Amino acid sequence: MCGIVGYIGKKDALPILLDGLRRLEYRGYDSAGVLVLGKSANLAKVAGRVDDLEKEIAKKDFSGNIGIAHTRWATHGKPNKANAHPHTGCNKNFYIVHNGIIENYKELKQELQKNGHKFSSQTDSEVFAHLIEEEFKRYHNFEAAFKNAIARVRGAYGVLAVCKDDKEKILIARKSSPIVIGVGKDEYIIASDISAILGRTNNIIYISDDEIAVCENNEIRISNFKNEAIGKKVHKVDLSYKQAEKGNFDTFMKKEIFEAPEVIKNAIRGRIVQEEGTVKFGGLDDAQEKLKETKRIIIVACGTSYYAGLLAKYWFEELACMHTDVELASEFKTRNVVLGKNDLVVAISQSGETADTLGAVLEAKRKGALTLGIVNVVGSSIARETDIGIYNRAGPEISVASTKAFISQATVLLLLAIFFARKNTMGQDKGREIISEIENLYAKVGQVLGQQKQIENIAKKYSKYKSFMYLGRKYNFPIASEGALKLKEISYIHAEGYAGGELKHGPLALIDKNFPSFCVATKGSAYDKMLSNIEEIKARNGKVIAIATQGDKKIVKFADDVVYIPKSSEIISPILSVVVFQLFAYFVAKYLKKDIDKPRNLAKSVTVE
Ligand code: F6R
Numbered sequence: 001m002c003g004i005v006g007y008i009g010k011k012d013a014l015p016i017l018l019d020g021l022r023r024l025e026y027r028g029y030d031s032a033g034v035l036v037l038g039k040s041a042n043l044a045k046v047a048g049r050v051d052d053l054e055k056e057i058a059k060k061d062f063s064g065n066i067g068i069a070h071t072r073w074a075t076h077g078k079p080n081k082a083n084a085h086p087h088t089g090c091n092k093n094f095y096i097v098h099n100g101i102i103e104n105y106k107e108l109k110q111e112l113q114k115n116g117h118k119f120s121s122q123t124d125s126e127v128f129a130h131l132i133e134e135e136f137k138r139y140h141n142f143e144a145a146f147k148n149a150i151a152r153v154r155g156a157y158g159v160l161a162v163c164k165d166d167k168e169k170i171l172i173a174r175k176s177s178p179i180v181i182g183v184g185k186d187e188y189i190i191a192s193d194i195s196a197i198l199g200r201t202n203n204i205i206y207i208s209d210d211e212i213a214v215c216e217n218n219e220i221r222i223s224n225f226k227n228e229a230i231g232k233k234v235h236k237v238d239l240s241y242k243q244a245e246k247g248n249f250d251t252f253m254k255k256e257i258f259e260a261p262e263v264i265k266n267a268i269r270g271r272i273v274q275e276e277g278t279v280k281f282g283g284l285d286d287a288q289e290k291l292k293e294t295k296r297i298i299i300v301a302c303g304t305s306y307y308a309g310l311l312a313k314y315w316f317e318e319l320a321c322m323h324t325d326v327e328l329a330s331e332f333k334t335r336n337v338v339l340g341k342n343d344l345v346v347a348i349s350q351s352g353e354t355a356d357t358l359g360a361v362l363e364a365k366r367k368g369a370l371t372l373g374i375v376n377v378v379g380s381s382i383a384r385e386t387d388i389g390i391y392n393r394a395g396p397e398i399s400v401a402s403t404k405a406f407i408s409q410a411t412v413l414l415l416l417a418i419f420f421a422r423k424n425t426m427g428q429d430k431g432r433e434i435i436s437e438i439e440n441l442y443a444k445v446g447q448v449l450g451q452q453k454q455i456e457n458i459a460k461k462y463s464k465y466k467s468f469m470y471l472g473r474k475y476n477f478p479i480a481s482e483g484a485l486k487l488k489e490i491s492y493i494h495a496e497g498y499a500g501g502e503l504k505h506g507p508l509a510l511i512d513k514n515f516p517s518f519c520v521a522t523k524g525s526a527y528d529k530m531l532s533n534i535e536e537i538k539a540r541n542g543k544v545i546a547i548a549t550q551g552d553k554k555i556v557k558f559a560d561d562v563v564y565i566p567k568s569s570e571i572i573s574p575i576l577s578v579v580v581f582q583l584f585a586y587f588v589a590k591y592l593k594k595d596i597d598k599p600r601n602l603a604k605s606v607t608v609e
Contacts, residue, residue, distance in 0.1 A: 002072050006069070006162075006172070007189055008169070008170050012064070014064075021071050030072055032084060034057070038062070041095065072084055076123050090117055093164050094142075095129065097125075098125035099158040099159075099607060100176065101124060103155035112130045124155075128153070132161060150173045160190060169216045178353050181215065183204070252399040254596075256399050257403045257579065263407050267412050274435060277426075277432035278418065278435075284390070287387065296323040296324070296343045299313065299346045300348075304401075307479070307485070308406055315475075319418065330356040332364075345370070347361045352382040353605050358382050362385065372387065375389060398604070434571065434572075444566040449583070456587045463591040467510070469511065476526065476577060490589040500526065503536060512541055513542065517537050517543070517545070519544055519559070531554075544558065545563070546559035548562050
């Protein structure tokens with residue numbers, strides 16, 4: 001979604017704001033804008049990228065030590081200059097940047113228009129600036145006007161406001177849209193995402209919902225709507241900006257795919273108790289007793305995280321014999337899902353800020369369920385809202401298309417399945433066996449990555465097709481869906497993920513020489529049935545790329561092209577196969593010259609519903 005940066009301190013604000021925006025571009029990027037308060041209010045906005053904004057500013061005087069900036073991902077109104085943030089009111093005294101959606105903006109806008117306010121954009125966000133202006137007429141005080149304006153807004157917001165006539169402070173409010181404050185030496189950097197702050201400081205204050213913060217030179221005050229002061233801890237965050245740089249890779253996506261072995265190591269570090277064939281998680285310690293009582297697991301997530309959840313369902317059922325449901329978070333929170341006393345709701349989210357998943361967590365909590373978050377971004381909303389949690393430790397994921405986060409989610413979920421299995425039905429030896437497979441996983445993923453040239457050649461050959469079928473059975477069905485999602489996201493090629501068993505129930509009608517299929521036909525209980533699927537496709541002149549297990553000679557008689565993955569148990573092999581899908585999608589998009597890290601219409605971290 002949109003990105004917000006604010007700066008107040010002793011340095012020139014502009015370079016810090018632009019640098020922050022660049023690091024946030026991956027979140028939303030159809031337009032951008034910046035305001036610096038110096039001798040006057042210097043405002044620039046463009047429809048386009050941060051580079052375009054920089055060109056627009058060149059040669060203008062943007063000196064000043066306080067400013068706010070924004071990259072926009074359009075929700076209300078086209079991505080044009082007028083709709084870009086920062087927005088201001090009629091008298092150009094107050095300026096705001098906003099993430100989120102104001103639900104009652106139409107009513108507020110009508111009321112403000114009746115009072116003579118003229119709007120210059122189609123956005124809901126502009127309402128904030130006019131509201132502050134209106135409230136200022138009553139209170140003659142920036143802070144009071146801001147608080148009263150916020151109190152009138154319904155919806156989601158992370159909002160920063162500054163005032164031309166009161167250049168000493170940035171006002172901040174948050175509801176369901178992330179805001180963090182970096183506490184530097186004589187400066188504050190405020191952002192919607194920690195990556196805009198790292199490199200300047202690792203000291204972070206997390207702002208919670210319904211809190212209002214005032215950043216002034218050398219002072220920060222946080223309060224609630226009742227004007228009660230709130231004491232906040234400054235967290236030392238163990239992340240470096242280097243982790244959010246591309247290094248020698250051409251895209252973040254490729255870099256992140258190649259981080260998979262490291263990500264697996266990090267996900268399992270300190271969590272395995274080899275001699276007992278079990279697993280421990282520090283983040284679950286507080287709820288050991290309750291977890292023993294867990295009868296049903298309900299996983300809530302969106303997109304790629306949802307497919308990680310779907311894969312986990314097979315593991316929880318097979319290894320831990322636990323009733324497991326997987327729900328799209330957006331559906332979970334709107335349906336009346338019946339939750340029992342011993343149900344555990346597991347929310348999976350890379351960003352920890354996805355509005356639908358957060359909404360599902362809050363709904364589950366309202367219904368009294370124990371909630372567990374599997375989250376990558378430390379200190380994010382879902383990490384803080386869930387009762388207990390496990391961090392992925394995958395490091396910042398910048399590419400919009402999620403790759404390494406999926407690998408880390410799958411690894412953590414497999415460990416969680418063992419955790420429950422060892423409490424329920426699984427013996428020590430079986431526990432040890434699977435754990436040693438997991439410990440060998442990163443080396444095997446490395447072998448898959450070593451085949452990038454071959455996967456690139458296959459991607460080149462198939463990049464001319466307009467539609468793809470992705471098929472898998474059992475553990476490989478969720479990753480077939482994930483593979484199809486990856487391809488469509490970054491190459492804009494139509495792809496469908498199906499369970500092999502469903503092929504004859506409809507999708508087979510699509511197959512002809514122009515509709516290739518990517519089939520996971522690795523060794524395991526579904527192998528023969530997948531070969532039957534491939535035969536059905538070949539009989540309709542469909543081309544087939546197969547993912548197969550090293551040493552499988554039979555498969556070459558069936559498939560047109562084969563990518564081999566190392567031998568492993570069928571429980572674990574989907575984590576290897578999904579890397580093939582990620583690389584294939586990456587190379588297809590590369591051949592089609594797509595903007596791989598920033599696919600059109602999409603944004604990292606969907607903080608609106
Ligand atoms: C796909 C992708 C999205 C996210 C989804 C959930 O590559 O990145 O489908 O997986 O928006 O995001 P998180 O995991 O941050 O809740």
